[in-house]
Amino acid sequence: MSFIHTLIIWLPAYLTMTISNGQSIPKSITGEYYLTDVREVGSGIKLNPDATFEFFFAYGALDRFGSGTWKQHGSQIILTSRPRPEKDFALVTSQTVPGNKLTIRIIDSNKHLLRxxxxxxxxxxxxxxxxxxxxxxxxxxxxxxxxxSLRFELCPDRYSVFEVTNQTHNYYEFRFEPWISEVFFENVVYTLSEGELSGPHPLLEPGKTYSFERN
Structure with a gap:
């Protein structure tokens, strides 16, 4: 059963584990933490016993996910994903075609995303x-x-910038990279206190502190 399917089911971890640096992980740390006090948004962090984590974000029809490893320093929990790829789109082709227009096109099997x-x-x-x-x-x-420059408006974390090397071309075709909706963490710090994680949210208001309560 996936993490997002356990929104109303508590699957507690009963064992005390040891991560790679030999630090003992109390059973009270691992588990699922859900975002509180934000209306119409479902989001959470799952700290797994093997020192990996899973993240989800659901808003309307949009679901986004992330994963990586976590470590503890005192009351701090630090989340780190794999390095984020340089671009979220790939250039499929660029060429010179007849006509007086410059055309840029996105291709994908899911036609609902193209607009x-x-x-x-x-x-x-x-x-x-x-x-x-x-x-x-x-x-x-x-x-x-x-x-x-291209930015997917449903995942507006950043622009992907492509330098144009042949200025005679007037047709450009791009596709989404498979990780475009993935959420990346780079040493993101949360404070653990009384069954709650507090810290930033990667997709909500920057600089604001959010609370994630343990289920």
Missing amino acids: YVSIVAQNDTDVLHETTDAEGKVSFARQALKSI
Whole structure:
């Protein structure tokens, strides 16, 4: 049963484990911690006995997940994922095609996602901004570009920037990378106190402290 399917089921860990540095992990630390006091958002962190963690975030029709390892220093729990890849999109092709338009297109088997990509095209003097249509396309007047930036609006953590190496090209096709909805943690610190984790949330308001209560 996956973590998200255990939202209302408590599966406590009864054993005391030892992580790689030899530190003893009390049974009261491992388990599932759920975000509190944020309406219409489901989110949680599961600390596993083998010093790995799982993270989930559910808002409306959007589900996002993350994973990695955790370690304890006193009352602090530190979460770390694998290094985040450089880009969340991949360039499939760029070429010169007939016509006076510059076309940028997103392709994916899930057609419902195609309309949610924000595209910024930069030339020597201007910055052009548009959001893809239902077919995953945007079009501008044909021109030479310096760079193309893409951001998936359902996972708006960052732009993926592509430098344009051949300015005669006027057709660009990109695809989503499989990790585009994955949430990454880089030494994110939470404070453990009385069955609660407190600290930042990677997808909510920066600089704010949130509480995750142990189930």
